[in-house]
Amino acid sequence: MTTAATIQADVLHTFVEKIFVNAGVQPEHAADAANVLLYASRRGVDTHGVRNIQPIYLNLIERGILNLRPNFKIERETPVSARVDGDEGLGLAAGCWGMRLAMAKARQSGIGLVTMHNSYHYGAAGHYPWMALSEDMIGISLTARFYARDRDYGVMPTFGAKSSFSTNPISISFPTLAEPPWLLDMSTSTVPFNRITMMRDAGQSIPLGWGADEDGQPTTDPAQVHYLYPLGGTRELGGHKGYGLAMMVSVLCNVLSGGWDELYGDDPMAFEGYKLKNDGHFFGAIRVDLFRSPDEFKRGMDAMIRSLHDAPKALDHDRIYVAGEIEHETELKRLRDGIPLTPVVVAELRAMAEKYGVPLEL
Amino acid sequence: MTTAATIQADVLHTFVEKIFVNAGVQPEHAADAANVLLYASRRGVDTHGVRNIQPIYLNLIERGILNLRPNFKIERETPVSARVDGDEGLGLAAGCWGMRLAMAKARQSGIGLVTMHNSYHYGAAGHYPWMALSEDMIGISLTARFYARDRDYGVMPTFGAKSSFSTNPISISFPTLAEPPWLLDMSTSTVPFNRITMMRDAGQSIPLGWGADEDGQPTTDPAQVHYLYPLGGTRELGGHKGYGLAMMVSVLCNVLSGGWDELYGDDPMAFEGYKLKNDGHFFGAIRVDLFRSPDEFKRGMDAMIRSLHDAPKALDHDRIYVAGEIEHETELKRLRDGIPLTPVVVAELRAMAEKYGVPLEL
Numbered sequence: 154m155t156t157a158a159t160i161q162a163d164v165l166h167t168f169v170e171k172i173f174v175n176a177g178v179q180p181e182h183a184a185d186a187a188n189v190l191l192y193a194s195r196r197g198v199d200t201h202g203v204r205n206i207q208p209i210y211l212n213l214i215e216r217g218i219l220n221l222r223p224n225f226k227i228e229r230e231t232p233v234s235a236r237v238d239g240d241e242g243l244g245l246a247a248g249c250w251g252m253r254l255a256m257a258k259a260r261q262s263g264i265g266l267v268t269m270h271n272s273y274h275y276g277a278a279g280h281y282p283w284m285a286l287s288e289d290m291i292g293i294s295l296t297a298r299f300y301a302r303d304r305d306y307g308v309m310p311t312f313g314a315k316s317s318f319s320t321n322p323i324s325i326s327f328p329t330l331a332e333p334p335w336l337l338d339m340s341t342s343t344v345p346f347n348r349i350t351m352m353r354d355a356g357q358s359i360p361l362g363w364g365a366d367e368d369g370q371p372t373t374d375p376a377q378v379h380y381l382y383p384l385g386g387t388r389e390l391g392g393h394k395g396y397g398l399a400m401m402v403s404v405l406c407n408v409l410s411g412g413w414d415e416l417y418g419d420d421p422m423a424f425e426g427y428k429l430k431n432d433g434h435f436f437g438a439i440r441v442d443l444f445r446s447p448d449e450f451k452r453g454m455d456a457m458i459r460s461l462h463d464a465p466k467a468l469d470h471d472r473i474y475v476a477g478e479i480e481h482e483t484e485l486k487r488l489r490d491g492i493p494l495t496p497v498v499v500a501e502l503r504a505m506a507e508k509y510g511v512p513l514e515l
Numbered sequence: 516m517t518t519a520a521t522i523q524a525d526v527l528h529t530f531v532e533k534i535f536v537n538a539g540v541q542p543e544h545a546a547d548a549a550n551v552l553l554y555a556s557r558r559g560v561d562t563h564g565v566r567n568i569q570p571i572y573l574n575l576i577e578r579g580i581l582n583l584r585p586n587f588k589i590e591r592e593t594p595v596s597a598r599v600d601g602d603e604g605l606g607l608a609a610g611c612w613g614m615r616l617a618m619a620k621a622r623q624s625g626i627g628l629v630t631m632h633n634s635y636h637y638g639a640a641g642h643y644p645w646m647a648l649s650e651d652m653i654g655i656s657l658t659a660r661f662y663a664r665d666r667d668y669g670v671m672p673t674f675g676a677k678s679s680f681s682t683n684p685i686s687i688s689f690p691t692l693a694e695p696p697w698l699l700d701m702s703t704s705t706v707p708f709n710r711i712t713m714m715r716d717a718g719q720s721i722p723l724g725w726g727a728d729e730d731g732q733p734t735t736d737p738a739q740v741h742y743l744y745p746l747g748g749t750r751e752l753g754g755h756k757g758y759g760l761a762m763m764v765s766v767l768c769n770v771l772s773g774g775w776d777e778l779y780g781d782d783p784m785a786f787e788g789y790k791l792k793n794d795g796h797f798f799g800a801i802r803v804d805l806f807r808s809p810d811e812f813k814r815g816m817d818a819m820i821r822s823l824h825d826a827p828k829a830l831d832h833d834r835i836y837v838a839g840e841i842e843h844e845t846e847l848k849r850l851r852d853g854i855p856l857t858p859v860v861v862a863e864l865r866a867m868a869e870k871y872g873v874p875l876e877l
Contacts, residue, residue, distance in 0.1 A: 234805035301822040312832040337759040369829045397699040397838045408815040443596035453770040460663040470674040476759045
């Protein structure tokens, strides 16, 4: 990655929040949005960081697509659950609202599960389980779009030739004591699409099992890729398991929330055109003390993590990582040294600074 | 598979139940055990069916290892959760008891989550979520053993050279209306070990990404395989995601239940030898009507399944399956035509018939 500038995390945070406010987002939603984006940019999840402000979020706002005064409506509720209508609002704010609702229910009842439809892109899936860590809860978040008809750059079902799923991430967190928080944030595809475009731009071929061409045939030429394989790749390497996980995510986010069949009804052929607002989310919060004292649990987590650190290493490797560990180290480094920005992102930040009248020194 | 005999499912069910009773298992536990094993044998999950009776379950009983009068003890409990001590009992019965507890809590409170330690092999993970379907609940089950020191035939962490995990399956079910129940039951390894021994016996090589040799190096020679890769295989094909899922399962089954650190404490080096009773389980039941009317949800499931059936197919494929569909078709066929048994299984069933005095006609 070429670094054109470096900026302190808190300075960037304040800037991002002000941009959203000046773009018309209500202040508390702008604060949430900045939290989600800076979480990703601090931790090196740059695909989901500030580089998305212009192409995804401001783009939706400037085209008048986003509802800037959404009323997140609880449509059905119990002490342990809720189904929510995201009201076509900013997904970054809807996501925080949904996760806080799950955590509030967990605080009262031990567990809170929330499914949400009618939302937009909610950013890095990992941010939401990360919110649960400070209260000694297990956090869960999933997000999905289901395509009844194929669309480029989605994930194929096993034996399919076109895509049916978005990359449908799964994220879950477990609190720890001295070790970094355990936090898994994984798409259910083999790789994200931008990994393939990076290989294309570098003139390199890709392994079989990453992507398929427009006819759904496996290819090693990144320029030919139209569809992604589910985790595992081909059937032979377990791709049907990745496909199963992808569909599980679509069910919990899109069928359970009512977001999918409200658009398509029972007839899959009724689908005409992709609607971005069809993003569904699923949030879970589970109090660790339902099962054990949090201190005992966290000591057990630390012990399991250490035994993986201490396990025998493969040739040419001197470390075994656990989920969230690399991101944690990146966060410590970036909090100290600042967040590196590519030339494209620097140009975008400067343009939005001017457009929305928020001063920025880079 | 060579078929030496075929037997009607209900005849085999009665036989298996009587074998367990005559081997000293209490009648209600024998009934549960037969349910779990016949579920697998009916549905073509033969790796987890009646072929395991002698090598796993009777073997544990005959060696005096299993507690034949276990008292499944609830150690901590809320209206939505429980932590249970399996009391070294038959895992097939402990599993049914744990899943029924999760379902009873869900009936009262909407959700029930149960973690269990100190149990043994619980059979096919899919049986437990399958129990939840008849009550319009989402069912979840996981099972895991964690090896603080390596052991042959387990699953390696990414960049590791020895195994840390059992194949740590994930199973989840969603009820449907006219379509077969959606039921995912997947190990978090690329393939199960017996797939590798089958290739070895057939004199075939295996793809890179299935297994590693005794030094943890990838191999295409099935005779050299000591360890399995997590789902995805190598790091390049997403194996770190399969590793993350495997560890998630170990945490929910072994750390959350207290089963792991009770044996090892904080010191991973304290582990001396593998203890089979360190099996942990996790069960979940979630009432669909927390979120939607079950009929609406099930119509949505049917519509999503049909749109996958109708999606464009890869070259040389004329069907796209959803999770549980192949097993459902096998079950219909075997209920009609009987369950095929290999020569080895026929010999084992005849031997146990004689040893435990239960007549069997094959």
